[in-house]
Amino acid sequence: MSDLSDLSDDLGDAMPLVDLSERYKIQETLGKGGMGVVLRALDTRLNRPVAIKRVLGEMARSKKALSRFLTEAQAIASLNHFNIVQIYDYGHDAEGPFIIMELVEGESLQQKLKAGPLAIDEAIEMACQLCDGLAIAHEQGIVHRDIKPANILLTGRGEPKLTDFGLARQETADHGQTKTGVVLGTIDFMPPEQRRDATATDARSDLWSLAATIYQMITGSSPKVIRLDQIPANIAPVLGKMLEEIPDKRYATAADFKTALREGVATVTTTVSAELSAGVCPACQAPNDVGRKFCRGCGNSLQLQCLQCKATLPAWEVFCGECGTNQENLRQSLQAKFDGILQQAEQQFSHLKFDTALSLLAPVLECDHEFAAETIKRAETLAARIGAEQQRQQQLIDQVQQLAAQYRQEYEFVKALHELKKIPQPLQTRAIKEQVKEIQQVRSEVHTLRSQIKDAIQKRKTFAAFDQKGQMQGLLALTTRYLELHPVHEKIAQIHQKLLAREGGQFPVVQPREASAGIQIKGGEGEGTVASRKREEKKEEKNPSALIGNVLGAIVIGMAILRLIMWLLQDF
CATH class of the missing domain: 3.30.200.20 (Phosphorylase Kinase; domain 1)
Structure with missing residues (x-):
């Protein structure tokens, strides 16, 4: 791989x-x-x-x-x-x-929509999750350029996953793959600027396509012709802004779009108790006698607890009869607080800080106020997503560490590092960071040693005395250390064996001329010895055959040294 x-x-x-x-x-x-x-x-x-x-x-x-x-x-x-x-x-x-x-074991969104449009809450929840994924891609300068139902896969729990980045473009470096004027993507889900020129796309182009996808999710109809009057009144302005022809008029980021979608949905479920007449059920709007405790129309309770003092009061009352607290004002204040908590939890979740996100959700999950039912449902959905992702990430970490350990045992340092670096930074434990550091150090030393071995052998081309013991031992020390770190490197092992054999005297050693027969060397070089050498040199000068023999001998020795160098260099 x-x-x-x-x-x-x-x-x-x-x-x-x-x-x-x-x-x-x-x-x-x-x-x-x-x-x-x-x-x-x-x-x-x-x-x-x-x-x-x-x-x-x-x-x-x-x-x-x-x-x-x-x-x-x-x-x-x-x-x-x-x-x-x-x-x-x-x-x-x-x-x-x-x-x-x-x-992904489930079906695509395209397949799901064949059964009909989605409920508004389900569609917006799915869209908000896709906004989270796109936000991560856009932060790294990646534009998908082909968002549509067919490229959204659904897990068994109905969670969306964006796939098929085959047309993706990195804004920092497109490498010339996309030519100006070329049209890429699926026309019904393609923003106006992309229809004219695929190089003109940016994050807002992806969000336009997502808005077109949301339109089909809610209406069940293709966005080839978009009619905002088919969209619920609270969501229509949000989609309308995102589907503007001019990018500058749209929401700038996925986070902005998500916030607008959340706020739009919130207006659907908000019930203003001040508008209720006495005896009117807030759930089904059926009229009741003011003395009834349960609605004659739906059976729901007509009594609520004061949000401040917990005293019981009729559901249509604005002020608590015990403490005088304005229920609607407190309800709006709590709703704003809960919305802020969910937003913070989602931000922590997007940064893979699972425990922090779950602890933030605790107050909302423990709440039992009826007005916050939809918010509590959102919190429960988010908590389930966080738990599922936390489990998935841990499984990936376990698999990555297992694979990295196998590569490390096989001395595949690059592959081991590649696997470990798949673990997101927030999830890297101290042990994982130390493991990465250790492999990086070994890899660096191995690389340095190999360069030194190669240089040491190549330099022998300029040395006439390749067989000097110090030089051979230095090279042998390098190969020894290399094989301690990377014992399965076949070429280095072969060179090491040749060096060991050379140290053991299995190759011919060039003897110094001072050791020739008839020359006596004891301690220092006395006058007699020098005189003897001069006499021998004069004899050789007068003897052409001796000179020729010396030249031929030097050639033979030189060729032997050259063969030895070529033998060692053949592994590089």
Whole structure:
């Protein structure tokens, strides 16, 4: 598998081929189209189900299509959010490139909408979750550019996950993949600026597409023709602003859009008790005798507790008869407080601070006020999402640590680091950070040692005396340390063995000329010895055969040294 952060721009021959079957067992085809196929598979190493996405047909042979395929891998791999389908890995085998993705067991939003429109609360809750995911993508400069019901997958609990970033564009570096004037996306969900030029898109373009998707979720109709009179009056202005033709007139961020949607929904469920006549049930509006305790129309209680002193009072009364507190004012104050708590909890959740988010929700979850029923329901939904994401993240951390440990044992330092860095910063424990630091240090030392070994051998080209013991021992010390850190490196191991053999005298050693027969060397160099050498040198000068022999001997020695150098360098 390749490191997603170091992927080449060329998906073809530049990618090393891997055997997908060594780790993944294909189980079934989940979907297939003219451009690609999605397979269900089992990751046998981590024992988890995954989805494998491939490019098919002509697209598999198109550099542009493969480049967009790579873009999807790069885009999603840099994100980590519950409402975005995660990418686990990327590779290239004999059949072409593939992406290993999180498997979402449920259906797509497109499939769900075939049964009809969604309830307003369900649609807005789903939209707000998608706003959370988009906020993370937009913070990193990634624009999806193809948001639509078909690209929103639903978990078994109905939670949405954004997928198919194949048209995604990083605002900081598009690398020229998208040409000016080119139109990309699905026309019915495409904002005006994207219809004219795909390079003109930004975060507001994604939000326009999300608003068009919300329109279909609520009405059940395609956004090809948008009629805001088909939308509930409290939501219509919010969608209308987001669907403005000019981007500057829209909500600027996903967070702003989400806030507006929440506020719009809140106006639906707010009941103003001051408008109730005496005896009117706040639940079903049926008239009752003022002395009744339960509604004759729906059976609900016609008595409430004072929000301040807990005394019992009729549901239509504004002021408490015991403490005089204005119930409506206090209700609005508490509602604003609860809305603020939910907003803070969602922010903490988006930063993966699960325990903090859950502790913030506690006061809302413990509340039993009837007026806050919808808010309590939202808090319960959010708490369930937080718990599910916390569990999912812990499972991912366990799997990542397991895989990183395996790579570490196999001395695959880059792969081990790549896995550990998938763990989001807020979830990295001290032990994980120390593990990352240790692998980085080992990797750095291994890299330095390998460079030193290579340099040491290459420098021998300029040394006539390669067989000097100090030089050989220095190189041997480098290979020894390298193999302590990375004992399975075959080439370094071979060089190490050659150096050991050389130290053991298994290769011919060039003897100094002073050790030739007939020359006596004892301690220092006396006059007799010097005179003897001079006489020998004069004899050699007068003897052409001796000179030729000396030259040939030097050539033989030089060739032997050269062969030894080439022998060591062949591993580099």
